[in-house]
Amino acid sequence: MNLDLSHYWRQQIEALPVPDTPFNLLNVCGGHERSITQAGLRSTLPHWLNLIPGPGCPVCVCPEIDIALAIAMAHQTKTILASFGDMLRVPINTLQTKNFFPKKIRSLALAKASGLDVRPIASPIDAKNIALQNPTKTVVFFAAGFETTMAPVAALVQESLHGTLPGNLQFLISGRRTWPAVHALLTDDRSTSIDGMIAPGHVATVMGTHEWQKISRAHQLPTAIAGFENESLLHAFYCVLQQSHLNHPQVDNCYTQVVKPEGNRTARAILLRAFAIKTSQWRGIGAIPDSGFTLRSHFNDINARVYFSDVHTHISDVYAHAPRLKGCQCADVVMARCRPNQCTLYAKTCTPREPIGPCMVSDEGACRIWWANGMPSQTAASTRPA
Template sequence: MKNLSRELVSRIHEISRPVKIMHVCGSHEHTIMQHGVRSLLPDEVEVVAGPGCPVCCVPAREIDECIELARQGVTITTFGDMLRVPGSEGSLADARAEGADVRIVYGVGNAVDIARKLDREVVFMAAGFETTAPTTASEILSGPPENFSVLSCHRLIPPALKFLIESGEVNLNALIEPGHVSTIIGMKPYEPFSRDYGIPQVIAGFNPLDILMAVYMILRQIERGEAKVENEYRRAVKPEGNIKAQQAMDEVFRITEREWRGFPVIPESVYEIRDEFSDFNAREKFDIDVADAVEVPTGCICGAILRGVARPEECSLFKTQCTPTKPVGACMVSREGTCNIAYRYSSFRVQ
């Protein structure tokens, strides 16, 4: 393992050239920071984190929607990471402290089980990228109880990448694509970025060697004057992805547009439940009326961090007012959040 990593690092240095590579996966950032991968790379090879944390990307408006439902007496179920993500005036954890019935679940199946046992309405706040959307679709197709519904906060990675490329704000030259998302969607959705914008791309796994190999493969493409999608994570990702999961998502969801945290409205970037399944769409089932949300707490630069134009260390709140135990911004809440990861590993250096 050590010999292979040394060989990869040596080859990276041999063909190194100035490049800004963006990844969009919290697990990739965790690996990079935990193992000091950036310290192994030449200074001119920059790897930046993009919007790879699904919890962080949920905007304040959708947190506010769930809080409004909770105040109406609806039982809210969601992942533990969602509890402390800030809305415009507090979080679901605050609502629970005030007496709202907000419960942590490990998945949508647990939420359905709770609905079967309760004699009141239960809503599952469905956060996540294409990785978790199939499980939500599958439960809806299975016919959950009438008192169950979903507030869909599912988001799609390729439209966000297109937005970042076209905005020019990041000036990225290459992409490391997320392994988990790619097991579902395959390779094809990324192809336009190479074809239309000349962006080299590599789908990567999650150990340090995967990341180093992805960087090497990108530099090799650049050296050869190529721009294509390569699959380093072939042990898990098929070129076509998971067809059955794609079919379930297509049947249950329609693609629409909404804002992301730190982003404006991104076209075709959100999954909403189709009209045929409106009985299980919390936005259709309940009268949810929330005001325009205040997106960013004062001083927090989470939006810029999610767009890849800033690092946590540049935030004046980082490690002072904003910590994992008392997070100010969404990027500090989840263990997949860039700020949370930086808090735990930013002092680490490979000797």
């Protein structure tokens, strides 16, 4: 961290004219929210600048039905379920009133504790290695994530075309695209009115600045792409505020070290070769057009939804008739309708040890980030907006 640059950009922000009303600045990336909160930036910036967390956590928006499906697949004979580590503790709540799974298994972690072969992994190559080491078992790779994560998953998928993928490896894909969710947030009447946006640095590395010009042009919204150090974030805050002051919305790139206008063309091409784009469900939010990745039909032989079609049909039918959990406001947090500490469950019945919603699980979940950094519940919080 460059303290001189951080100090400089704070001074530049403080020198800007004070707006007539509070300025609501949305940060899309969970990594940005973690950097902002850990550094205590909210307490050091002008009182009129509200930093609002948004839909930047892929674990938080993974549909509950997909987690239930992963648990059901883990129950199948001679099956290993592999998933990125932060997915293991995400709870399902909808099926609990029906006692659908033995011992009230609410997560993949509890499925593992019950004796099922569930394995946390750090990269797609780990799933391939598990399949190579267990040739007599079916290995299901449950892959959730945004564009950055899904690009290496797509590369692994395409190994099936070259005969280098183990024949016992199946894919349960639950990948999502970022900008359609931001568009949905900005057109949601229930969301907080947003005056500017910090676009996600990692996603922009793959998709480029052009992806975020769609948002800037469609919504006339001042936007900047930021890295994860304080100086990059503060620079991006200043750029957005300056755009607003000049009434000249555009996309400023404050992460030029890795983000280029065209992004990573190779990664984008790999994504498009492996995945089709479809309308997809986001947990608690509903269907968002063109927001999800699904395996293209010529990869049906490695599509776990096809391989375990009876399991997929059964879980889908159960979810179609199951009651929904009331009280959890993770979807409202993701869609900027409320702050984490405004949820009535936050830090009370919902904690990282006993999470009710997904936002309290992942390191990129706003509730988990706020809780880990001592942000109090709303009853004890400062009256200053978050």
